[in-house]
Structure formats: structure tokens, C-alpha cells
Amino acid sequence: xxxxPYLPLSNVHSDNMDGDHQDQPMVNLxxxxxxxxxxxxxxxVCSQPAFVALxxxxxxxxxxxxxxxxxxxxxxxPTFTWSSNAxxxxxxxxxxxxxxxxLQPSNLCSQTPFMLFVVPSAINNTKERGTIRxxxxxxxxxxxxxxxxxxxxxxxxxxxxxxxxxxxxxxxTQLPLTSKLVFLLGKARGKTxxxxxIQAESQTYGDIIVEDFVDSYTNLTxxxxxxxxxxxxxxxxxxxxxxxxDDIFVNxxxxxxxxxxxxxxxxxxxxxxxxxxxxxxxxxxxxxTPKYMFREGKYPNYLSGTGYVMxxxxxxxxxxxxxxxxxxxxxxxxxxxxxxxxxxVNPKDNFGFSYQPRAVSPxxxxxxxxxxGVIPSEMIKLWNMLNQPKTLAKCHPIIKxxxxxxxxTKCS
Ligand SMILES: *[C@@H]1O[C@H](CO)[C@@H](O)[C@H](O)[C@H]1NC(C)=O
Ligand SMILES: *[C@@H]1O[C@H](CO)[C@@H](O)[C@H](O)[C@H]1NC(C)=O
Ligand SMILES: *[C@@H]1O[C@H](CO)[C@@H](O)[C@H](O)[C@H]1NC(C)=O
Ligand SMILES: *[C@@H]1O[C@H](CO)[C@@H](O)[C@H](O)[C@H]1NC(C)=O
Numbered sequence: 001x002x003x004x005p006y007l008p009l010s011n012v013h014s015d016n017m018d019g020d021h022q023d024q025p026m027v028n029l030x031x032x033x034x035x036x037x038x039x040x041x042x043x044x045v046c047s048q049p050a051f052v053a054l055x056x057x058x059x060x061x062x063x064x065x066x067x068x069x070x071x072x073x074x075x076x077x078p079t080f081t082w083s084s085n086a087x088x089x090x091x092x093x094x095x096x097x098x099x100x101x102x103l104q105p106s107n108l109c110s111q112t113p114f115m116l117f118v119v120p121s122a123i124n125n126t127k128e129r130g131t132i133r134x135x136x137x138x139x140x141x142x143x144x145x146x147x148x149x150x151x152x153x154x155x156x157x158x159x160x161x162x163x164x165x166x167x168x169x170x171x172x173t174q175l176p177l178t179s180k181l182v183f184l185l186g187k188a189r190g191k192t193x194x195x196x197x198i199q200a201e202s203q204t205y206g207d208i209i210v211e212d213f214v215d216s217y218t219n220l221t222x223x224x225x226x227x228x229x230x231x232x233x234x235x236x237x238x239x240x241x242x243x244x245x246d247d248i249f250v251n252x253x254x255x256x257x258x259x260x261x262x263x264x265x266x267x268x269x270x271x272x273x274x275x276x277x278x279x280x281x282x283x284x285x286x287x288x289t290p291k292y293m294f295r296e297g298k299y300p301n302y303l304s305g306t307g308y309v310m311x312x313x314x315x316x317x318x319x320x321x322x323x324x325x326x327x328x329x330x331x332x333x334x335x336x337x338x339x340x341x342x343x344x345v346n347p348k349d350n351f352g353f354s355y356q357p358r359a360v361s362p363x364x365x366x367x368x369x370x371x372x373g374v375i376p377s378e379m380i381k382l383w384n385m386l387n388q389p390k391t392l393a394k395c396h397p398i399i400k401x402x403x404x405x406x407x408x409t410k411c412s
Contacts, residue, residue: 117180120243123198139253274301366392
């Protein structure tokens with residue numbers, strides 16, 4: 001969802017710090033032109049025949065009535081936020097003791113996966129789901145890692161196996177690298193909470209959860225908290241959970257590798273860290289926050305909701321804290337910022353994650369964990385190229401600062 005919505009301007013345009021100065025002259029220029037124009041037309045009226053004046057007056061009257069007509073139609077700001085009379089007590093929606101899933105795969109976690117990918121998806125995003133299944137979802141749903149890659153060389157080194165790929169594949173199945181992927185949806189408004197399309201999709205692929213709440217942008221926080229509830233009740237033993245939007249390409253082998261390389265046993269909450277972001281009080285913004293929902297001047301440090309990873313030991317405490325915290329509609333700020341802070345967990349930045357779109361290049365995606373804003377056609381392109389060893393072999397190493405340009409600062 002978020003391309004860095006809540007970052008202060010100076011952070012977003014770090015290479016253009018004088019954005020404020022650019023606005024100023026534009027306003028002045030406009031005012032100046034207005035004054036100048038009316039002066040010219042007054043002179044014209046004095047020196048031309050009367051009918052010119054008449055025409056000008058009628059144009060003026062015409063414009064005046066146009067304006068009067070326009071004013072009452074001034075649009076009201078869209079409401080991206082929680083309605084102020086709806087309860088913010090999450091227990092009312094999540095109903096922690098009850099079974100609330102209207103549709104769910106059976107035995108998704110029966111073999112205790114190492115990793116569970118949960119992709120919140122809008123009901124109508126059928127194409128996005130299909131593309132993920134056909135591309136990086138294949139990594140996420142299988143036990144095998146990509147072949148002829150850095151990973152294989154590492155396995156060969158560690159295990160001392162050279163030669164047949166079949167051998168490596170066999171060894172890999174013994175490693176705790178299995179993962180699962182599931183799409184998380186809400187219900188549709190109206191008489192049929194689960195559409196025929198979703199029913200069919202679920203029957204074909206068995207990877208859809210529909211929880212009992214209305215699927216909408218404002219309800220995304222509910223979706224993420226339902227994710228915690230579902231994982232807690234249905235996926236015991238899983239090691240890591242990644243929440244990832246449906247416009248993200250994930251390099252699953254790189255992610256596995258990064259997680260296996262974790263040296264500490266402390267709870268892990270990682271992704272693209274955002275620090276010092278301020279609430280937006282502009283009612284037209286997609287990220288509008290009314291003051292009654294968040295009073296502090298700055299959000300706590302949080303991870304971009306485009307994709308973040310948590311270790312499974314955080315599911316229970318985060319869920320408990322979410323249920324005890326008033327609803328806040330920006331799910332990433334809510335879970336990885338507000339609730340994480342309350343349970344004393346610091347989200348950590350990982351350079352492999354980025355909320356900004358990256359170049360759609362196999363040489364870039366070969367090095368990173370995920371990138372944002374990837375449309376289906378680009379996903380397919382990336383997937384195909386990442387599976388061509390010959391293409392990858394031509395890649396030159398990319399320096400770190402080119403992989404992701406922004407770096408979180410002011411993270412006290
Ligand atoms: C809540 O507010 C909405 C508009 O914001 C209004 O349409 C609705 O009737 C209100 N509901 C109650 C129960 O007051
Ligand atoms: C999804 O698509 C259906 C049929 O095309 C449409 O009626 C419905 O309004 C759409 N839902 C949303 C949330 O856009
Ligand atoms: C959010 O979900 C709740 C529970 O289903 C529903 O009552 C409410 O109307 C939804 N809000 C929006 C804005 O869709
Ligand atoms: C693994 O961890 C070590 C030490 O923390 C670090 O230097 C190395 O870059 C990591 N490797 C990968 C692939 O993340």
C-alpha cells in the first residue's frame with residue numbers, strides 16, 4: 001500500500017531539500033499575473049467601442065454564474081479513516097475466542113513450514129494473485145530453492161557436494177526451508193460475502209483465507225490483526241511470518257538465506273524501517289490521520305507495510321497488545337510501530353527491503369529481498385529472467401547504495 005506515505009518531505013526528497021522554496025514563488029507569480037491582467041483589460045475597455053465593453057461584461061456575468069454553480073459542488077474529502085462513531089475496540093471485530101474464518105485452506109501448516117507468507121489481497125485482485133502463484137509464489141510454496149544460483153554454490157560448499165542437481169534437491173528437502181503462501185481477504189459487502197470467483201479460486205488453489213470483516217482500505221489494520229489470530233490458531237511451529245502486499249516481488253531464496261543467517265535468538269521484526277515520520281493532517285491524503293486517533297507529533301519507528309517479517313514468537317504478544325490498543329487505520333504504524341513499542345520490540349531495518357520501486361532488472365532483484373510496485377507483467381518478466389542462469393551470469397555486482405537510495409535516519 002504505502003510508497004513512503006508518512007515520511008516528512010525532507011526525507012522523501014533527500015536530494016532536493018529546498019522543496020518549500022519552490023512553492024513560494026509559484027503562488028506569488030500567480031497573484032502577480034492576476035493583478036496584471038485585470039489592469040490590462042480595464043485599459044482596453046476605455047479605448048474600445050461600447051460593444052466590446054458589453055461583450056466583456058457578459059463574459060464576466062457568464063463566468064460569475066459558472067462560479068456560483070461550481071461552488072456548491074465542491075467535493076468533500078474522501079474518508080480514508082475510521083468513522084468517528086465506530087468502536088475502536090478490536091475485540092469487537094476480531095472476536096479472539098471464536099472461529100471467524102469464513103473460508104480457509106485445510107492443513108496448510110500440517111508439515112510445520114519454516115516460513116509462512118501472508119498476502120493481504122483485495123477481493124477483485126484476481127490477476128495479482130494469479131501472477132504471484134505463477135512467479136515468486138512458486139518459490140514460496142515449494143521446498144526447493146532456485147537452481148544454478150548463489151544458494152546452490154553455498155550448499156555445495158557447506159555440504160561438500162559437487163555434481164548432480166538431483167543430489168542437491170534431495171539435501172534441500174532435509175533443510176528446514178519449506179514455506180507456504182496464503183492470501184488473506186475480507187468479505188464483500190452485501191448478500192454474498194464470498195463471491196463465486198473467490199469460491200472457485202479457493203477450490204482450485206487452496207490458498208485463500210476469508211475472514212469475517214468487510215474488505216476495504218480503511219479496514220487493513222483489521223486484516224493484519226486477523227492474520228495474527230489465524231497464524232496463532234492454525235500454524236503452530238512456524239518460524240517466521242512475512243506479511244507482503246500483492247504488488248511485491250519477493251526473492252524467497254535471498255530471504256531464507258538472510259533469516260538463516262540470523263545470529264541472535266531475540267525476537268525479529270524486520271523490513272524497511274521508517275523513522276521520525278509525522279502524521280498527515282490533510283484530509284485529502286490517503287494517509288490522513290485525525291488528531292483524535294493519534295496525538296503524538298511523530299509515529300514511533302515502524303516498518304513499511306509493503307513487506308515485513310516477524311519471528312513467530314512475536315505473534316502472541318503482538319496480538320494481545322493489538323487487542324488492548326485502540327484501532328489505528330494505518331496497519332504498519334499500528335502493528336510494527338505502536339504495538340511493537342508497547343511490547344518492547346524494536347523493528348530493525350534490512351537493506352534488502354524497499355518500499356520504493358526498484359529498477360525491474362534481474363540483476364537488481366538477484367541481490368535484494370523484495371521490491372514494491374511491481375505490476376503483473378513486470379513480475380512475470382522478472383521471474384523468467386531470474387530463472388535464466390545465462391542472464392544472471394551477465395550481471396555485474398551492484399554497489400549497496402545503488403540498490404536502495406534511502407536510508408532511515410533519526411532513528412532514536
Ligand atoms: C456514524 O456516522 C456516519 C457518518 O459518519 C453516519 O452515517 C451513521 O449514521 C452514524 N452511525 C451512528 C450509529 O451514529
Ligand atoms: C469487484 O468487482 C465486482 C464485479 O466486477 C464489482 O461489482 C465490485 O464493486 C468490485 N468491488 C470492489 C471493492 O471494487
Ligand atoms: C470494517 O469492517 C467492519 C466489520 O466488518 C464493518 O462493520 C465496517 O463497515 C468496515 N469499514 C469499512 C470502512 O469498510
Ligand atoms: C551473514 O551474517 C554475517 C554476520 O552477521 C554478515 O557479515 C553477512 O553479510 C551475512 N550474510 C548474508 C548473506 O546475509
